[in-house]
Amino acid sequence: xxxxEVQRTNVENNLRNLKLSGHVGFDSLPExxxxxxxxxxxxxxxxxxGETGLGKSTLMDSLFNTSFESTPSPHNLPTVKLKAHTYELxxxxxxxxxxxxxxxxxxDQINKEESYKAVVDYIDAQFEAYLQxxxxxxxxxxxxxxxxxxxxxxxxxxxxxGLKSLDLVCMKKLDTKVNIIPIIAKADTISKTELQKFKSxxxxxxxxxxxxxxxxxxDDESVLEINKSMNAHAPFAVVGSTDFIRVGNKMQRTRQYPxxxxxxxxxxxxxxxxxxxxxxxxxxxxxxxxxxxRHYELYRKKRLEQMGFTDVDSENKPVSFQQTFExxxxxxxxxxxxxxxxxRQMFVLRVKEKEAELKEQERELQERFDKHKRxxxxxxxxxxxARKKLEDDLMEFNRRKSQFSYHTMTLGKSKKK
Ligand SMILES: Nc1nc2c(ncn2[C@@H]2O[C@H](COP(=O)(O)OP(=O)(O)OP(=O)(O)O)[C@@H](O)[C@H]2O)c(=O)[nH]1
Ligand SMILES: [Mg+2]
Numbered sequence: 001x002x003x004x005e006v007q008r009t010n011v012e013n014n015l016r017n018l019k020l021s022g023h024v025g026f027d028s029l030p031e032x033x034x035x036x037x038x039x040x041x042x043x044x045x046x047x048x049x050g051e052t053g054l055g056k057s058t059l060m061d062s063l064f065n066t067s068f069e070s071t072p073s074p075h076n077l078p079t080v081k082l083k084a085h086t087y088e089l090x091x092x093x094x095x096x097x098x099x100x101x102x103x104x105x106x107x108d109q110i111n112k113e114e115s116y117k118a119v120v121d122y123i124d125a126q127f128e129a130y131l132q133x134x135x136x137x138x139x140x141x142x143x144x145x146x147x148x149x150x151x152x153x154x155x156x157x158x159x160x161x162g163l164k165s166l167d168l169v170c171m172k173k174l175d176t177k178v179n180i181i182p183i184i185a186k187a188d189t190i191s192k193t194e195l196q197k198f199k200s201x202x203x204x205x206x207x208x209x210x211x212x213x214x215x216x217x218x219d220d221e222s223v224l225e226i227n228k229s230m231n232a233h234a235p236f237a238v239v240g241s242t243d244f245i246r247v248g249n250k251m252q253r254t255r256q257y258p259x260x261x262x263x264x265x266x267x268x269x270x271x272x273x274x275x276x277x278x279x280x281x282x283x284x285x286x287x288x289x290x291x292x293x294r295h296y297e298l299y300r301k302k303r304l305e306q307m308g309f310t311d312v313d314s315e316n317k318p319v320s321f322q323q324t325f326e327x328x329x330x331x332x333x334x335x336x337x338x339x340x341x342x343x344r345q346m347f348v349l350r351v352k353e354k355e356a357e358l359k360e361q362e363r364e365l366q367e368r369f370d371k372h373k374r375x376x377x378x379x380x381x382x383x384x385x386a387r388k389k390l391e392d393d394l395m396e397f398n399r400r401k402s403q404f405s406y407h408t409m410t411l412g413k414s415k416k417k
Contacts, residue, residue: 041095043146044284045126047082047178048100049119049170050155051107054185058240059153060100062253062264063276064089067242068100077105080118084147099147107166116170123149123177127299134300148296150287151214151279152178155185156235160194162201171211177295179214179287181279182206187237187270188255188262195237202235216278217286230278236271239264 048056057070068087084101101122106115126147133144154171156163171180182202184190190198206213213234216227241264245254253264264272279287308328313319 038094040142041097042284042288043097043099044288045099045101045147045149045151047103047119047123047149047152048155049103049106049152050185051157052105054155054157055240056102056153056155056185058242059155059183059185059238060240061242062240062272063280064098070102073102073104075105075108077108079109080105080115082118082122086145097145101149112166115166116173119170120173120177123174124299127177127296128303130296131300131303148291149178150284150291152180154180154182156182156202158184158186158189158198160190160198162198163205168205168209168211171206171213172209175212176298179290179295180211181214181275182235183271183275184235184237186239188239188257190237199235199237214287214290216283223282226282227278230274233271233274236275236278238272238275239270240272 046060048060050056052073052075057068060070061067066089068085070085081104082101083104084099086097086099089096089098103119109115126149130144130146130148133139133141152174154167156167171182174180184195184198184202187195216223216230218224218227218231239255239262241253241255241262243254243256244251245256245261246252247254247263252266255262255264262269264270267273309321309324310319
């Protein structure tokens with residue numbers, strides 16, 4: 001037993017039950033909690049994954065009994081995109097900040113290999129944003145708009161045959177990141193007997209592929225029975241509608257067909273009421289809690305480990321945040337120093353190389369200069385010689401010229417005689 005465990009056991013053993021001799025007042029804690037929660041309002045974020053036109057928006061309208069005024073998605077998008085819309089809803093005095101995230105273009109690409117990636121990235125991005133807020137020095141978590149996904153409604157195509165590989169791959173990638181509730185969309189298109197077979201085939205395929213879907217909690221006495229029976233009902237086969245028809249004195253969401261009407265809220269027609277009951281009325285808080293305590297915790301653990309933080313060292317001794325930080329800091333500084341040294345060496349090397357290069361250029365230039373200079377001197381010498389010769393020739397010419405004129409003069413005089 002480690003020292004900490006021994007200490008903890010001692011503390012536990014020292015716990016004593018005491019009787020109060022009068023009313024103190026901490027029995028109002030639950031009410032304080034309720035009023036605080038009501039004051040702050042609740043946040044709930046739903047992710048709807050399903051192929052285009054599978055009835056995602058209609059089901060959301062039906063679930064929250066409103067019109068979110070969504071527009072149909074195009075079928076020709078090259079990649080899957082996620083679109084989030086946030087709404088403020090109020091029922092009695094309880095405010096709900098609801099975010100519905102929709103997959104746009106899911107299942108429309110020929111190559112569906114990367115379809116789940118956008119979804120995984122989106123979920124991780126919300127976890128990361130929360131983690132960053134948590135790590136801030138000046139945190140404002142009480143007013144922070146938490147966008148982490150609390151539940152993922154996975155819309156299964158009502159083929160009657162089983163799951164598509166896209167469904168299995170995507171759900172497998174997501175099952176450690178989000179609470180998945182698979183639902184059979186447009187369940188009015190499957191016959192009653194086929195639906196039972198379809199449901200068990202889906203569950204069988206999910207189990208065979210190790211996909212863990214969200215289980216309604218059975219650890220609380222008050223919801224044990226209902227949640228147990230609802231877990232056995234999965235996946236819920238749902239129908240949605242935006243059309244209303246008067247049934248008795250109540251307007252009911254209904255899908256009208258030539259052969260009859262499907263009432264969304266009629267439990268004999270589909271599992272819509274069961275889904276609403278489980279999702280909104282019974283287990284919303286459990287999903288919020290599981291998102292924080294299980295999925296986010298896992299993400300946080302992985303991310304902090306990735307950043308180099310750890311709770312225990314190699315000898316299993318506890319390591320404080322500060323120790324890890326200081327160790328990280330010193331290795332970082334060492335790395336920096338090493339990088340700086342490397343850069344300095346590199347710089348010196350480069351300077352030397354450049355110097356040698358410049359010297360070589362200078363030498364070449366000098367050589368060229370000397371060569372030109374020599375050429376120039378030769379030229380000058382030649383010119384000098386040519387000039388000298390010219391001057392000699394000129395002198396010779398002048399001498400001869402004067403000689404000639406002297407001869408002609410003496411010759412002229414002797415002729416006269
Ligand atoms: N048969 C049947 N049709 C439905 C059901 N729910 C919706 N539809 C119809 O399916 C069509 C598409 O419904 P939407 O709710 O817009 O589907 P979506 O999944 O939001 O579509 P995108 O957002 O474009 O991907 C509409 O014509 C709906 O009336 C249902 O439960 N059963
Ligand atoms: Mg839609």
